[in-house]
Amino acid sequence: MNIAFFSAQKYEKPFFEHSIATHNSLAITYFEQSLNEQTAVLASNYNAVCVFVNDTVNAQVIKLLASQGINTILLRCAGFNNVDLDAAKTHNIHVLRVPAYSPEAVAEHCIALMLTLSRKTHKAYNRVREDNFDLNGLLGFNLHNKTVGIIGCGKIGLALCNILNGFGANVLVCDPNAIPGNYSITDLNTLLTQSDIISLHCPLNDQTYHLIDEHAFAKMKPGVMLINTSRGALLDSKACIQALKTQKLGYLGLDVYEQESELFFKNHSDEINQDDIFSRLVGFKNVLITGHQGFFTQEALTEIANTTITNALEVEQGKPLTNSVFKN
Incomplete structure (x- = not known):
């Protein structure tokens, strides 16, 4: 199997090369370009494409891939909202993902965002470097005894619950598939109205698109933290800006962004940012944004590479496809 690897980053290659080293039947060609209608031609003479969260795998792209003989789409991530599954079925293309690379990596990043926002350590770091040891403006709050609402309680949500229990937080969970645990299962309305901190961990689909909008913000406590x-x-980024302006939203921590495909995973430091909404968000002093970094640990990258290579081998060898998205 020859794999066209799109949106390749230099930090990924060592992990994939290590994972593929003992499998002579697989070969990877790395392309820095993201997959879309214009770059799909690069996949000619390959059997499979390997894509990430911001690659475009819509019906048109899938049609182009199929015309070039591609029979497999390997997602090196858990989500598959960027793939037109109906089109993949129509063209008999396998779609496989990495369902759980490291739930703890993302959950721990959530905690990092929460603590940085609540204790203002990023601001303290800059002050101390300038010999400013004034504590005014750095007042924070404890996570202990705070009510934290988690929307979506899959593996990442469960990992976050476990960490928050260690802090002594009161954890609420909203998930139709939630099982009993060290948290209280509740409905979305109750979670929105009672939580001091809200963290999102549900998949993106037609039902969850703009789940947090102006109506959701209206139900929240004044000064709530959203992660x-x-x-x-x-x-809904525009509703979020309005909530920040009225101080309904007291703290915002983002590792993802609605239009991130045009921004994240690239160095734009010498360019003028053309995204007015993102510029407005990052301009608030109580907003902390990281560039889709939550997954970025050694353990997670190792698991992503190993699982992706295993997925490719299962297709090549005609074995049952453990991580096919069509099982969901």
């Missing part, structure tokens, strides 16, 4: 490390479009 999103899942998918950017769960959050």
Whole structure:
């Protein structure tokens, strides 16, 4: 199997090369370009494409891939909202993902965002470097005894619950598939109205698009903290800006952004940012944004590479496809 690897980053290659080293039947060609209608031609003479969260795998792209003999789409991520599954079925293309690379990596990043926002350590770091040891403006709050609402309680949500229990937080969970645990299962309305901190961990689909909008903000406590490390479009960015302006939203931590495909994973430091909404968000002093970094640990990258290579081998060898998205 020859694999066209799109949106390749230099930090990924060592992990994939190590994973593929003992499998002579597989070969990877790395392309820095993201997959879309214009770049799909690069996949000619390959059997499979390997894509990430911001690659475009819509019906048109899938048609182009199929015309070139591609029979497999390997997602090196858990989510598959960027793939037109109906089109993949129509063209008999396998779609496989990495369902759980490291739930703890993302959950720990959530905690990092929460603590940085609540204790203002990023601001303290800059002050101390300038010999400014004034504590005014750095007043924070404890996570202990705070009510934290988690929307979506899959593996990442469960990992976050476990960490928050260690802090002594009161954890609420909203998930139709939630099982009993060290948290209280409740409905979305109750979670929105009672939580001091809200963290999003649900998949992006038609039902969850803009789940957090102006109506959701209206139900929240004044000064609430919102964390999103899942998918950017769960959050209505314009409604979020309005909530920040009225101080309904007291703290915002984002590792994802609705239009991130044009921004994240690239160095734009010498360019003028053309995204007015993102510029407005990052301009608030109580907003902390990281560039889809939540997954970025050694352990997670190792698991992503190993699982992706295993997925490719299962297709090549005609074995049952453990991580096919069509099982969901």
